[in-house]
Amino acid sequence: MIDLGIIGGTGFYKFFESTGERIVETPYGEPSAPVTLATWGGKRIGFIPRHGLHHEYLPHRVPYPANVAALKELGARQILGFNVVGSLSEHVSKGHFLLIDQFIDLTWGRDWTIFDRANGAHADLADPYCGRLRAQAIEALSDSPEVVHPKATALIINGPKFQTKAESRLYNSWGADVINMTQSTEATVAREMELCYVNLSFCTDYGVISEDLAPESGDPPVRHRDVVAYFNDNVARVEAAVRATVAALEDDAECGCRSALEGCWLNTEGHR
Structure with a gap:
């Protein structure tokens, strides 16, 4: 049994030594990859690369319910x-870390909910990330030498294409802080499964409007290879932040996330 699940990119394999892996069958199909097991930060963890071992799952094709259910x-x-x-x-700015607390979800047509049959539930997502875990993560990173934003709003697009400049300027006018293609779906499914979910993000680029946000950078509109290269150049920094966060996250069986669907069911009989 594991204490904590981690869902991230394939670069995480550089962070820990595996003690084994588990192939997990779920009611929602197969996860992106077998769950890698490790002991890390004093905790037994299970890790899933959301895009698969070889990045074979693009954001709109990630098996989100299966990944969360496997953990x-x-x-x-x-x-x-x-x-x-x-x-x-x-x-x-590039290189900043963020503990996301809100999102604007513009995704569509993906495997994004466990409630696709009769008698499901309308999950409460007013605060889509676990406030208890967020507080622990904020405290853990408070003495970090990094710039850490304790709250931020993420705008989630469907992908796999990047956004246009007009779209980015619109999202900026809405007050969104960062853009991504996956985390709203993951957070939603975790809430539907009554799990505690917290997000740590690392900013790798200025999207397609670097001339608006950081003209001094001279960065062209982002390409995937730029994201990968910047992440790889900063793996040590990311690892330190993630390790500090993992070490600080403590479980609480009484957390409100564990009963998040109370009062949300369409049919109160036989839903458990």
Whole structure:
């Protein structure tokens, strides 16, 4: 059994030594990859690369319910989701870390809910990330030498294409801080499964409007290879932030996330 689930990119394999892996069957199909097991930060963790071992799952094709369910099947009741994001705000620079607290979801047509049959539930997502875990993560990173934004709003597009400049300028006018293609779906499914979910993001670029946000950077509109290169150049920094966060996350069986669907069911009989 694991204490904590982590969902992130394939670069996470550089962070820990595996003690084994588990192939997990779920009611929602196969996860992106077998769950890698490790002991890390004093905790037994299970890790899933959301895009698969070879990045074979693009954002709109990631099996989100299966990924979250696989970690729950192994005992995790709390999940850390790690993302790389692009900036949409002059206040967020490349190299900054963010503990996302809100999102605007513009995704469509993906496998995004466990409630696709009769007698499901309308999950409450007013505060889509676990406030208890967010507080622990904020405290853990408070002495970090990094710039850490304790709250931020992420704008989630469907992908796999990047956004246009007009779209980015619109999202900026809405007050969104960063842009991403995955985390709203993951957070939604975790809430539907009554799990605690917290997100740590790392800003790798200025999206397609670097001339608006950081003209001094001279960066062209972002390409995927730029994201990968910047992440790889900063792996040590990311690892330190993630390790500090993992070490600080403590479980609490009484957390409100564990009963998040109370009062949300369409039919109160036989839903458990």
